[in-house]
Amino acid sequence: MEKERKPKNIFVQGAISPEKIAHSIAAHQSKTDIGGHSIFLGQIRADEKPEGKVIAIDYTAYEEMALEKAFEIREAIFEKYPLTCMHIYHSLGEVKVGEICLFVFTSSKHRKAAMQACDELVERIKAELPIWGKEILDTDNHVWKVNV
Amino acid sequence: MPHTIHIKAFGMVAETIGSDSLEMENPGSSEALKQQLFKQFPGLKSMKFSLALDKKMIQSDTDISQGKEIALLPPFSGG
Numbered sequence: 001m002e003k004e005r006k007p008k009n010i011f012v013q014g015a016i017s018p019e020k021i022a023h024s025i026a027a028h029q030s031k032t033d034i035g036g037h038s039i040f041l042g043q044i045r046a047d048e049k050p051e052g053k054v055i056a057i058d059y060t061a062y063e064e065m066a067l068e069k070a071f072e073i074r075e076a077i078f079e080k081y082p083l084t085c086m087h088i089y090h091s092l093g094e095v096k097v098g099e100i101c102l103f104v105f106t107s108s109k110h111r112k113a114a115m116q117a118c119d120e121l122v123e124r125i126k127a128e129l130p131i132w133g134k135e136i137l138d139t140d141n142h143v144w145k146v147n148v
Numbered sequence: 149m150p151h152t153i154h155i156k157a158f159g160m161v162a163e164t165i166g167s168d169s170l171e172m173e174n175p176g177s178s179e180a181l182k183q184q185l186f187k188q189f190p191g192l193k194s195m196k197f198s199l200a201l202d203k204k205m206i207q208s209d210t211d212i213s214q215g216k217e218i219a220l221l222p223p224f225s226g227g
Contacts, residue, residue, distance in 0.1 A: 060159065
């Protein structure tokens with residue numbers, strides 16, 4: 001029987017810890033029909049801007065809309081690829097340079113579906129979820145992050 | 149009959165208007181709302197942003213009926 005899927009909270013307050021990621025990987029050891037995982041980790045980069053150097057990003061979101069949209073994307077990706085599992089976590093609030101702000105994790109029987117689904121998910125998350133990054137600079141200024 | 153609408157603002161739009169929410173009399177449509185906002189907050193004129201009604205992005209001029217949730221969304225920059 002098809003499992004009914006419901007909107008999940010994707011938001012994590014602050015940085016996503018390496019322990020959380022390790023724990024998430026370990027939690028899949030019991031799912032023995034999985035043959036491949038694909039993981040994307042977004043990390044805060046210390047960009048040099050004309051206004052100063054980035055030391056952190058402060059994320060805000062239109063949370064209700066983001067969760068609805070994330071659910072819609074999730075359903076579409078499950079429809080398109082033969083996946084066993086899919087997990088999306090995005091930070092809210094301040095995340096310092098070098099820390100993880102996005103964790104996308106897909107699993108399937110064979111590697112290609114997991115890899116392609118992961119790639120497509122990351123692209124859609126960045127383009128379609130109402131989330132904003134305010135880049136905090138070492139000069140006490142800030143600039144609004146622009147996705148390329 | 150005039151009624152009040154509640155608007156949520158995010159990112160650099162919220163920064164420009166100095167608040168993450170505002171109320172105003174319903175101007176009737178999304179285009180009229182934009183004109184009203186430009187009048188009230190001239191800083192928005194040079195800014196790129198979209199409107200969402202009930203959490204759906206709108207692509208063209210749309211009527212704003214009572215009780216709709218309106219949001220002003222600058223370009224997304226998650227990830």
